[in-house]
Amino acid sequence: MDVVEVVPTFEQYAFTFGGVAPLGRVRPGTALRVWSDDAFCGALQKTTDLSSEKVDLRFVNPQTGPFYVEGAEPGDTLALHFVAMTPARDWGASAAIPFFGGLTGTDRVATLQDPLPDTTWIYELDRARNTVTFVAQHTDLQIDLPVSPMLGTVGVAPPGGEVRSSLVPERFGGNMDTPQMRPGATCFLGVNVEGALFSVGDGHYRQGEGEACGTAVEGAMTTTLIVELIKGGAPLWPRIEDDTHWMTVGSSRPLEDAWRIGQVELVRWFGELYGLHPMDAYQLLSQITEVPIANVVDANYSAVVKARKSLLPPATAFGGLHDDLRRRAATLL
Amino acid sequence: MDVVEVVPTFEQYAFTFGGVAPLGRVRPGTALRVWSDDAFCGALQKTTDLSSEKVDLRFVNPQTGPFYVEGAEPGDTLALHFVAMTPARDWGASAAIPFFGGLTGTDRVATLQDPLPDTTWIYELDRARNTVTFVAQHTDLQIDLPVSPMLGTVGVAPPGGEVRSSLVPERFGGNMDTPQMRPGATCFLGVNVEGALFSVGDGHYRQGEGEACGTAVEGAMTTTLIVELIKGGAPLWPRIEDDTHWMTVGSSRPLEDAWRIGQVELVRWFGELYGLHPMDAYQLLSQITEVPIANVVDANYSAVVKARKSLLPPATAFGGLHDDLRRRAATLL
Amino acid sequence: MDVVEVVPTFEQYAFTFGGVAPLGRVRPGTALRVWSDDAFCGALQKTTDLSSEKVDLRFVNPQTGPFYVEGAEPGDTLALHFVAMTPARDWGASAAIPFFGGLTGTDRVATLQDPLPDTTWIYELDRARNTVTFVAQHTDLQIDLPVSPMLGTVGVAPPGGEVRSSLVPERFGGNMDTPQMRPGATCFLGVNVEGALFSVGDGHYRQGEGEACGTAVEGAMTTTLIVELIKGGAPLWPRIEDDTHWMTVGSSRPLEDAWRIGQVELVRWFGELYGLHPMDAYQLLSQITEVPIANVVDANYSAVVKARKSLLPPATAFGGLHDDLRRRAATLL
Amino acid sequence: MDVVEVVPTFEQYAFTFGGVAPLGRVRPGTALRVWSDDAFCGALQKTTDLSSEKVDLRFVNPQTGPFYVEGAEPGDTLALHFVAMTPARDWGASAAIPFFGGLTGTDRVATLQDPLPDTTWIYELDRARNTVTFVAQHTDLQIDLPVSPMLGTVGVAPPGGEVRSSLVPERFGGNMDTPQMRPGATCFLGVNVEGALFSVGDGHYRQGEGEACGTAVEGAMTTTLIVELIKGGAPLWPRIEDDTHWMTVGSSRPLEDAWRIGQVELVRWFGELYGLHPMDAYQLLSQITEVPIANVVDANYSAVVKARKSLLPPATAFGGLHDDLRRRAATLL
Known part of the structure; x- marks a missing residue:
């Protein structure tokens, strides 16, 4: 299997x-190896690089793409299987950007208080140990943390002629910022326009759930993925399948609305997977879902709703595509 | 060690x-084995027992307690270590109560739509296999699920002379409905009144995160716990420690406010545990927290913010009390 | 007509x-003239009196009451008609209390930022001109504003044995902080306990909608009111009638939930007043309601939903009690 | 003065x-008389025209425009003064669209309940009496209501290359759905792209605050407006001035965030108008603002924050442009 x-x-x-012309065209079944810059376009390289001085907020969260998928039409389902994600630099950066983040007033949670101090943290990558290192700025604490690569942003073009900032998570995917978007996962997105026009970006060497300060360990990333297309079957909201879980991602404000969206989408999926009546799916999921918050900092907040496969009878989604992609991915590694 | x-x-x-006279007095260090009824006071025993007919909503979520802890004064910290939780009946019950739950209009999310159908599910307990069985009402699907006992409700008397329904999660604990409140966990609560006046209840044989339909697999429970008291040091919001995690629980509406509360409380705790400046704690936690939603159905919503100990340097809270309680608990099993 | x-x-x-023993007993039909202290218990008397130094937050928003209404039983409707409100001091006070208010992080909207500067403003009352004077602290601007007296807090004892802080607006009324609670208005509250146990307080010499900074022009107040009782008919949420409007008050978080509650309660009331089907009331009210926000700063946020009588066919509520009370009130002035 | x-x-x-090419170019100072279709593109003409059958939700809320304003550059301020709004048809329509509106579950407030019944109301216009008539569907009540024309949607192209649905209210204006957008008002919007590219639409013959059911008395409208441009001075969020009030409009979710945005924008404006320090503006506005909710049904919720000029010392904004526009408008009537 070739990789582009x-x-x-x-x-x-x-x-x-x-709103952007395709960077390239891919046929379903194609494997891509795409490089993506970090959310700051590489502007934060040392702790004295402050976001207010170095980062142009009009140019953040750059995407690699969009890719035109041949044959993709509105109502179809795009499947992106993530084979591997490899840090493409030897450091990641995080920042407390003034008036951005979860524990500060923002342009949306508008208060009159002074901002938190503009601060940058640099995480050196140790490839041998597969760690990044947190270094405290105010004391001498230093902690090695496992690298756990993920993509903050995976999405397609929205419907209705809309064009949305890459900072937004929505029905079309986008900046969901969930650690679940990692190697081994297959993301299913409804296609809204011809060619789907998907893009990826916002690599994180690791991220806590919620992405509290608004930025993860942001890093350039090399991502290997396989692109597939299912005719029809478009889910209303992003779905993710990996070897262990069925997952959905809801994005809105307030956060309970994001959760409701994800939970209802999983009720809907369980109707397809198990033929369950919505009331039975509602009940069953009430007893088994895991619900890690994804982000509470973006233009919409995101929540992930997960059901563990090992608790459930066997089932397949989209014709068993995830398992098939896993097999294909194995040939690439 | 004796058990009362x-x-x-x-x-x-x-x-x-x-607002309730103590059920009993306990000295710090005491082990209790308390029986608690289920949230419905046992009224739902078969699927034809509908909540609208059988459950008196003025008498739900019964607590066992309150217990007066000798020597406890406002500003102190109550520690409750959960040694064991054992289902006290051979079945649990769950229900879609009309206008209650996360995926329906409620008295708070007021809409004009008809309620969802009043429905009761009964989960038979298999003690040998340690499972409860979900039985679909509209198809013939049936799924055995592991028992994973927890308490929905753990709390003390609130400050300021307030008296709150046992359905409410708040700063004083209460109906947080998090699966983290399970055997092996130590819950730390700030004491607001002389004697602390804690109570426990709302046993769940298992529960998904979010408790989507508003009720877990509700069941009578026998809970073994050890009561301890730390003079001073009262946390602002509930904290939980177990062998693997430092945790806080925030409860409010909207859900992002519950999350903010929990995240700030963990920033505060990390200041105590590691001497971290708030900005450094904010940054570090942004990269490591796990944030499972607890409930999106109660009078306040609850979110848990967790930090995995194995990622962090060793530290002890409240003089290492949790480890000590684990040792004492081992003598009880 | 005598006044007590x-x-x-x-x-x-x-x-x-x-949770408080009655201050007195009243028979339905009684007129009361009650003095209430300001929300700070009179502690802020000059601009150098800072809330962080002078105000004990455990003792704020003092209520005058509760009053036991003879014959009042759960399910009945208490009517309080406000005849007159007169400033009882020659000055009012307002303050930006640290971490309290709408444009700052709070204990609920938890952020890591520094508080806004603790600041007190004193408003001198000019009885002849019926004004209070805003005096800027940072420039020399000074503005006379009309006195427009109202009560922030009007409520009854809650159901279920709960005891709630006088800072809370809820189904039982309480700290709704709406300028609609002014002379000429009749407030209808559902009775939850024998005797209703109502109290009033939190006089404002004037207040903007939203009460943005968390405090109005707080002042001691002398309020003349008539107490009436309707057997049965308890509304679910507070209703207010004056000569020009039918009004309801919803209180919850987030603010849209407060609004939903008020809007649904007015749909319900219009069913009673005009025999309208809920869908027709929903439609009609969609075209005529006025919706002034009451507060976005208290333990719950409050929204008022109003329908102007002059747009509507004549109707009477609670047997035309409001008009009757207006007539009785006229004999007291 | 000519009118185009x-x-x-x-x-x-x-x-x-x-995302749309200009419909025309206008020089600052131009008066336009624009016709706009109703939000349903005229598809609902009788009560048996149901939205689920007749309305294509991809084509709702049509805008007339966009207009390219000569000389407008990012950072400038566009002023649109509304001279007159005249119903362009003899009837208006309103509908309870399934899963749309404030008192129902929606795609964002996702629940599992059945939708409310799809219902259409037609309001006949009586030009002589200047009324529209509500006709109940389930009883025989019929109520004439004054026509009070307004535009739901007024906006410019967003920044950052975004393209947004005309259903969205945001920083760029858009579907704010406030009754304050009526004849006599001047709306100030920050310019984001060359030419500003403003458009207007969504005429309402009248609307209640909140637009509870999601649709007003929707009607085709003929709007006379004067277009002006101020170099620089772009407000962050929409501002409105009329003869009686200074106003701002915040739009976000949850509704308290929309309010915060509007309140902070008015604090900012009062700094410009009166040289007030933010703390003094915060205090003063806390005592005088009127805060009518605009909508609780759109993609973002909107709140208006108003300060009554008659309470305040004289001041002028944008060089007294509003008064000047009023004079110019008088020559057009």
Whole structure:
């Protein structure tokens, strides 16, 4: 199986979902190896690089893409299987950007208080040990943390001619910022426009659930993925399948609305997977779901609703595509 | 180590935190084995028992307690270590109560739609296999699920002379409905009144995160716990420690406010545990927290914020009390 | 018509709804003239009196009451008609209390930012001109504003044995902080306990909608009111009638839930007033309601939903009690 | 003063802000008389026309525009003064669209309940009496209501290359659905792209605050407006001035965040108008603002924060443009 390499120039970065000409065309079944810059476009390289001075907020969260998927039409389902994610630099960066993040007033949670101090943390990567190192700024504590790569942003062009900032998580995917978007996972997205026009970006060397300060260990990433297309069957909201879980992602505000969306989407999926009546799916899921918050910092908040496969009878989604993709992925590693 | 057995009569059930005379007095260090009825006071025993007919909503979520802890004064910290939780009946019950739950309009999320159908599910317990069985009502699917006992409700009397329904999760604990409140966990609560006046109840044989339909596999429970008291040090919001995690629980509406509370409380705790400046704690926790939603159905919503100990340098809270309680608990099993 | 004068001592102040012995008993039909202290118990008298130094937050929002209404039983409707409200001091006070208010992080909207500067404003009252004077602290601007007296807090004892802080607005009324609670208005509250046990307090010489900074022009108040009782007919949420509007008050978080509650309660009331089907009431009210926010700062947020009588066919509520009370009130002035 | 007439064909309707070629170019100072279709594109003409059958939800809320304003650059301020709004048809329509509106579950407030019944109401216009007539569907009540024309949607192209549905209220204006957008008002919007690219639409013959059911008395409208441009001075969020009030409009979710945005924007404006320190503006506005909810049904909720000019010392905004526009408007009537 061949792998197509894609490394965009800065001029090719996309900062929106929709509204951008395709970076390339792919046939379903294609494997891609795409390089994506970090959310700051690489502007934060040392702790004295402050976001207020170095980061142009009009150009953050650059996407690699969009890719036009041949044959994809509205109502179809795009499947992106993540084979591998490899840090593409030897450091990651995180920042407390003034008036951005979960534990500060923001442009949306508008208060009159002063901002938190603009602060940058740099995490050195140790490839041998597969760790990044947190270094406290105010004391001498230093902690090695396992690298756990993921993509903050995976999405397609929105419907209705909308064009949305790459900072937004929505029905079309986007900046969901969930650690579940990691190697081994297959993400299913409803196609809204011809060619689907998907893109990926916002690599995180690791991230806590909630992404409390608004930024993860942001890092350039090399992602290997396989693109597949299912005719029809478009889910209303993003679904993720991995070897252990059925998952959905809801994004909205307030956070309970994000959760409701995800929970209802999983009720809907369980209707398809097990023929369950909505009331029975509601009941069953009430007793088994795991619900890790994804982000409480983006333009919409995101919650993931998960059901563990090992608790459930065997079932397959989208014709068993995930298992098939796992097999294909094994040939690439 | 002796264990004091407590089995209340129906007349002794408490339905509030505060406002109730103590059921008993305990000295710090005491081990209790308390029986608690299920959230429905046992009224739902078969699927034809509908909540609208059988459950008196003025008498739900009965608590066993309150217990007066000798020497406890406002500003102190009550520690409750859960040694064991054993289902006290051979079945649990769950229900879609009309206008109650997360995926329906409620008295708070007021809409004009008809209620969902009043439905009861009964879960038979298999003690040998340690499972409860979900039985679909509309198809013939049946699924055995592991028993995973927890207490929905653990709390003390609130401050300021308030008396709160046992359905409410708040700063004083209460109906947090988190699966983290399970055997092996130590819950730390700030004491607001002399004697602390804690109570426990709302046993769940298992529960999904979010408790989507509003009720878990509700069941009478026998809980063994050890009561301890730390002079001073009262946390602002409930904290939980177990062998693997430092945890806090925030409860409010909307759900992002519950999360903010929990996240800030854990920032505060990390200041105590590691001497971290709040900005450093904010950053570190942004990269490591796990944030399972607890409930999105109660009078306040609850979110748990967790930090995995294995990622962190060794530290002890409250003088290492949790480890000590684990040792003492081992002598009881 | 006689008027019973009530001036409590500090020891008689109530700081909760429920949980307090009656200050007095009244027969339906009684007129009361009650003095209430300001929300700070008079502690802020000059701009150098800072809330963090002078105000004991355990003793704020003192209520005058509760009053036991003879014959009142659960399910009945208490009517309080406000005849007159007169400032009882020559100054009012307002403050930006640290971590309290709408445009700052709070204990509920938990952030890590520094508080806004603790600041007190004193408003001198000019009885002849009926104004209070805003005096800027940072420039020399000074503005006379009309006195527009209202009560922030009107409520009864809650159901279920609960006792709630006088800072809380809820189904039982309480700290709704709406400028609609002014002379000429009749407030209808469902009775939850024998005797209703209502109290009033939190006089404002004026207040903007939203009460943005968390405190109005707080002032001691002398309020003349008539107490009436309707057997049965308890509304689920507070209703207010004046000469121009039918009104309901919803209180919850997030603010849209407060609004939903108020809007649904007015749909319900319009069913009673005009025999309208809920869908027709929903439609009609969609085209005519006025919805002034009451507060976005208290333990629950409050929204008022109003329908202007002059747009509507004549109708009477509770047997035309409001008009009758207006006539009786005229004899008192 | 000349008036340019604009009546678009259906093919010229715009359904987004941004992403559409200009319908025309205007010089600052130009007066326009624009026709706009109703939110349903005229599809609901009788009560048996149900939204689920007749309305294509991809084509709702058509805008007339966008107009390219000569000389407008990012950072400038667009002023639109509304001279007159005249119903362009003899009837208006309103509907309870399934899963849309404030008192029902929606795609965002996701529940499992059945939808409310799809229902259409037609309001006949009586031009002589200037009324529209509500006709109940389930009883024989019929009520004439004053016509009070307004535009639900006024906005410019968003920044950052975004394209947003005309259903969205945001920083760029859009579907704010406030009754304050009526003849006599001047709306100030920050310019994000060259030419500003503003459009208007969504005429309402009248609307209650909150727009509870999701639709007003929707009607085709002929709007006369004057377009002006101020170099620089772009407000962060929409501002409205009329003869009696200074106003701001915040739009977000949850509703308290929309309010916070509006309240902070008015604090900012009062800094410009009166040289007030933010703490003094916060205090003063806390005592005088009127806060009518605009909508609780759109993609973002909107709240209006108003300060009455008659309470305040004289001040002028944007060089006294509103008064000047009022004078110019008088020559058009």
